Amino acid sequence: MNYCQMRLEKIRDWMSQEGISLVMFEDTEGRRDTTIRWLTGHPGDALLFLSPDKSLLVPWDIILAKLYARSDFVIPYNDFNRLPKMAIKGAVEKLGIPYGSRIEIPSVTSYPDFLDYISEMPEFDIICREKSTASHALNLRMIKDAEEIAIIRKAAGITNKIIDLLEKNVRSGKIKTEADAAIFIELESRKQGCEGTGFETLAAGPDRSFGIHAFPAWTAAPFAGQGLSILDFGLRLAGYNTDVTLTFVREPNAQQQKMANLVEKAVKLAAECLVNGNETIHLAQTVDALFAKSRKRMVHGLGHGIGLDAHEYPFIRNRAGSEWVLEPGMFFSLEPGVYDPVHGGCRLENDYLMTETGYETLTEARIIWL
Amino acid sequence: MNYCQMRLEKIRDWMSQEGISLVMFEDTEGRRDTTIRWLTGHPGDALLFLSPDKSLLVPWDIILAKLYARSDFVIPYNDFNRLPKMAIKGAVEKLGIPYGSRIEIPSVTSYPDFLDYISEMPEFDIICREKSTASHALNLRMIKDAEEIAIIRKAAGITNKIIDLLEKNVRSGKIKTEADAAIFIELESRKQGCEGTGFETLAAGPDRSFGIHAFPAWTAAPFAGQGLSILDFGLRLAGYNTDVTLTFVREPNAQQQKMANLVEKAVKLAAECLVNGNETIHLAQTVDALFAKSRKRMVHGLGHGIGLDAHEYPFIRNRAGSEWVLEPGMFFSLEPGVYDPVHGGCRLENDYLMTETGYETLTEARIIWL
Numbered sequence A, B: 001m002n003y004c005q006m007r008l009e010k011i012r013d014w015m016s017q018e019g020i021s022l023v024m025f026e027d028t029e030g031r032r033d034t035t036i037r038w039l040t041g042h043p044g045d046a047l048l049f050l051s052p053d054k055s056l057l058v059p060w061d062i063i064l065a066k067l068y069a070r071s072d073f074v075i076p077y078n079d080f081n082r083l084p085k086m087a088i089k090g091a092v093e094k095l096g097i098p099y100g101s102r103i104e105i106p107s108v109t110s111y112p113d114f115l116d117y118i119s120e121m122p123e124f125d126i127i128c129r130e131k132s133t134a135s136h137a138l139n140l141r142m143i144k145d146a147e148e149i150a151i152i153r154k155a156a157g158i159t160n161k162i163i164d165l166l167e168k169n170v171r172s173g174k175i176k177t178e179a180d181a182a183i184f185i186e187l188e189s190r191k192q193g194c195e196g197t198g199f200e201t202l203a204a205g206p207d208r209s210f211g212i213h214a215f216p217a218w219t220a221a222p223f224a225g226q227g228l229s230i231l232d233f234g235l236r237l238a239g240y241n242t243d244v245t246l247t248f249v250r251e252p253n254a255q256q257q258k259m260a261n262l263v264e265k266a267v268k269l270a271a272e273c274l275v276n277g278n279e280t281i282h283l284a285q286t287v288d289a290l291f292a293k294s295r296k297r298m299v300h301g302l303g304h305g306i307g308l309d310a311h312e313y314p315f316i317r318n319r320a321g322s323e324w325v326l327e328p329g330m331f332f333s334l335e336p337g338v339y340d341p342v343h344g345g346c347r348l349e350n351d352y353l354m355t356e357t358g359y360e361t362l363t364e365a366r367i368i369w370l
Helices: A003-018 A035-040 A062-068 A084-094 A111-120 A133-142 A146-172 A178-191 A254-272 A280-293 B003-018 B035-040 B062-068 B084-094 B111-120 B133-142 B146-172 B178-191 B254-272 B280-293
Strands: A022-027 A046-050 A055-059 A102-104 A125-127 A202-204 A227-233 A235-237 A244-250 A303-305 A312-316 A331-334 A337-340 A344-347 A350-354 A359-361 A367-369 B022-027 B046-050 B055-059 B102-104 B125-127 B202-204 B227-233 B235-237 B244-250 B303-305 B312-316 B331-334 B337-340 B344-347 B350-354 B359-361 B367-369
Touching: A003 A035, A003 A046, A003 A133, A003 A146, A022 A035, A022 A084, A022 A133, A035 A046, A035 A055, A035 A133, A046 A084, A055 A062, A055 A084, A084 A111, A111 A125, A111 B111, A133 A312, A146 A178, A146 A235, A146 A244, A146 A331, A146 A350, A178 A202, A178 A227, A178 A235, A178 B178, A227 A254, A227 A344, A244 A254, A244 A344, A254 A280, A254 A331, A254 A337, A254 A344, A254 A367, A280 A303, A280 A312, A312 A331, B003 B035, B003 B046, B003 B133, B003 B146, B022 B035, B022 B084, B022 B133, B035 B046, B035 B055, B035 B133, B046 B084, B055 B062, B055 B084, B084 B111, B111 B125, B133 B312, B146 B178, B146 B235, B146 B244, B146 B331, B146 B350, B178 B202, B178 B227, B178 B235, B227 B254, B227 B344, B244 B254, B244 B344, B254 B280, B254 B331, B254 B337, B254 B344, B254 B367, B280 B303, B280 B312, B312 B331
Parallel strands: A022 A102, A102 A125, A244 A367, B022 B102, B102 B125, B244 B367
Antiparallel strands: A022 A046, A046 A055, A202 A227, A227 A244, A303 A312, A303 A331, A331 A350, A337 A344, A350 A359, B022 B046, B046 B055, B202 B227, B227 B244, B303 B312, B303 B331, B331 B350, B337 B344, B350 B359
């Protein structure tokens, strides 16, 4: 049994427990859901329908699906005029779903769309809920399986190689601008076999590092001059992401020195809390308390799960409703940062894998003192 | 009165007509809505609340907001623990919205979230509907104003300069790989003052051009060798996008020659239909009929509006519910394409602006015969 089949089994266990006869996943513009790739290998726009024993993939690009997708049936989205409401009716027919069955649509389905579904399919019990099969899949995806961990380790290894080269090239003066850094990562990631970067690289020299996410993401401006420069990037290998942030520090003033020290301290403190059974919110609260002591404030979450999405469960943040418990197989980043409109910003982000005995830091991002 | 104010006036006219006292816009990960930038200039993650006379922006990055945003009030998202449901309560208080008022939340709000809103704010009439203020804004945004048209013309001019350079560099052999082409666009766009590319460049050499959207988007593979190579890219200038696709043809076989001829013919035929008052679906049907005559099928839409989003209203496609009527100020692409698993793909995409007297083709993408 391959990994996709093992994942499908888990989804079907849930479906049976919940009395669901058909579930629909949607991965289209504005409604991304990489669970379709997780279950079928198909990396592009598609709908996926699962019954208790069969799967039907409805891809936008049928040629791509023939190369990548594992599914019992494949029908081009075009055959349904690229309309989800037509496709779901087609799936009911193709998979032989009996009248009166419980059909689950994605929890992100808008309220107006939900009304349409129920009025168009009165013969079925259409459900749309927060704790859906799709969100159950996101919970399952938190715990990476052996195939995923192997890919993630490889992706982290490439990320580390690129971090070392970035440091070398900044020190030697080969990388002088934000563009130099961003382009280097784009090219090197592909040379190393990655699909590319998982999100737009954020390269911000001292004049622009005050932004949590620099805007624009990178420019032709100088990088790594006096002060604080932030470089936030991730690689995507066979669908799986890494996410790291380096800060380059040159001739810091007293404020900048303090900011960098605080961030390094925060990373160490957070790592000490990486113990199976600990609540993620506890990590975030611990770091928030450290920041408060320095009369600073973390203006973003402390970290987030990583996998087929650059941001996925668990979220590590100090917010009601963000309760997760650390478990072996979880893969996530921690990224404490501090930002000042005058002195710029400093962030340090690495990726951690929880293991049976503790944790491993898979990436080697660091504050680089020039 | 500046353009943002004129746009706000239009939104408020609608609000008053619909009896809405507070409207919420959301531009966050997974729920992008560039209408916030259109109304306030703020380019990053944020919520925006409008009452009949005041606006409240709730940005994730307060430092960025201070640089870009025009809004009566600005409160950091952090003050609401980065929770939309806390922020809306804060907005009600800050903007003095009376109990019993009609409050509109985005039409993309999921059904489970909608239930939460109504149960958490029973004192208000919370509405979530397809024909929302947010979708009304998308309709207004279809007709570009003078400020937008000026930016779009400039963006198209830069796009054309880059198209010429791409042709020159492919002919001279300076661009040999997909990566060469993609990186050239990334760098050149920034040199010319753009924020960057509006979406990930798709560069597919002859071995990969069969994909509608090549996967991965670009690699180190050869580009512009024997057969069909597709290059689909767009620039973003001050938030506004262009979107063009070139096909490079070298030593085509009979099939490839036919495909390229068909696409060129489709572009001409579609352009003949660009007459104010024509229905966009009519354009798509006309081109579909041409493809059918050649026993081919267009597997994607014919075109789409462009603006702050790379894909926005009007959509030009042969599908029920896609009825728009061409009007002066509309800016959109037309992109007929044909794909074959053996012979590769060919697509040609340009951007058109409807004017009082007809239309202008703002971009100069072409099939380049090498």
